[in-house]
Amino acid sequence: MEVRLVDEGGSLCPAGVPGEIQVRHSSTFLGYFGNPEASREAFTDDGFLKTGDRAIERADGYLQMVGRMKEMFKSGGYNVYPREIELCLESHPDLAMAIVVSRPDEVFDEVGHAFVVPRTTAEASADALTSWCRERLANYKIPKGFTVTSALPMLPIGKPDRRALRNTAIEIHEQSKASLRTENV
Numbered sequence: 384m385e386v387r388l389v390d391e392g393g394s395l396c397p398a399g400v401p402g403e404i405q406v407r408h409s410s411t412f413l414g415y416f417g418n419p420e421a422s423r424e425a426f427t428d429d430g431f432l433k434t435g436d437r438a439i440e441r442a443d444g445y446l447q448m449v450g451r452m453k454e455m456f457k458s459g460g461y462n463v464y465p466r467e468i469e470l471c472l473e474s475h476p477d478l479a480m481a482i483v484v485s486r487p488d489e490v491f492d493e494v495g496h497a498f499v500v501p502r503t504t505a506e507a508s509a510d511a512l513t514s515w516c517r518e519r520l521a522n523y524k525i526p527k528g529f530t531v532t533s534a535l536p537m538l539p540i541g542k543p544d545r546r547a548l549r550n551t552a553i554e555i556h557e558q559s560k561a562s563l564r565t566e567n568v
Contacts, residue, residue: 384406384407384408384410385406385407385408385431386404386405386406386446387404387405387431388400388401388402388403388404388405388438388439388440388446389402389403389405390402390403393427396439396440397440398439398440398441398442399439399440399441399442400439401437401438401439401449401464402437402438402439403433403434403435403436403437403452404434404436404437404438404446405427405431405432405433405434406431406432406434407429407430407431407432411432412432414426435451435452435453436448436450436451436452437449437450437451437452437455437464437466448466449464449466449467449470450464450465450466450467451466454466454545456485456493456495457492457493458485458488458491458492458493458494458495458523458524459490459491459492459523461521461523461524463485463493463495463523463524465482465483465484465485465495466483467520467524468481468483468495468497468516468520468524468525468526469481469482469483469497471515471516471519471520472497472499472512472515472516474519475507475512475515476502476505477501477502477505477506477507477511478499478500478501478502478505478507478512479500479501479502479503480499480500480535481497481498481499481500482497482498482535482543482545482548483495483496483497483498483526484496484498484545484548484549484552485549485552486528486549486552486553486556487553487556488527488556491523494526494527494528495524495525495526495527495528496526496527496528496529496530496548496552496555496556497512497526497528497529497530498529498530498532498535498543498548498551498552499512499529499530499531499532500531500532500533500534500535501531507529507531508531509528509529509531512526512529513525513526513529528552528555528556530551530552530555535548536548
């Protein structure tokens with residue numbers, strides 16, 4: 384099987400630079416049944432399947448997943464990949480799990496909102512997590528909101544329900560805007 388990492392323009396990515404994983408092999412699927420347009424979009428002109436997965440090539444030659452293309456959002460014109468932020472948050476000693484979703488923002492178009500699950504005996508605060516991220520991430524990647532929770536909504540297949548979390552992040556933002564309007568009256 385041939386595997387490569389390419390940037391948005393289709394050029395090969397050097398080690399350490401994130402790109403889309405593309406594969407070419409005789410056992411990849413032939414296309415979408417009855418949907419030739421979707422099939423054309425799924426493959427490159429030279430026959431590589433676009434997986435939609437993003438990774439970096441590590442120094443040892445192995446690939447490290449960094450997210451999905453369709454989870455990416457733009458904040459202030461910058462591409463933000465939630466998995467990168469999640470990995471940063473999950474490296475915090477007080478956190479067991481983190482999921483980052485986007486929500487609309489009046490200034491930056493979209494910003495991140497992190498839902499974090501602390502370890503059983505740990506305390507986590509938005510200020511402490513913001514400081515943690517500030518030391519490790521570019522400013523535009525730092526979530527603008529944090530929700531500390533004991534559990535995340537899950538899909539039947541065992542993955543976090545990102546759609547439900549995004550809706551919750553939007554609701555939280557709308558409630559905070561409404562309370563600000565009430566306070567200013």
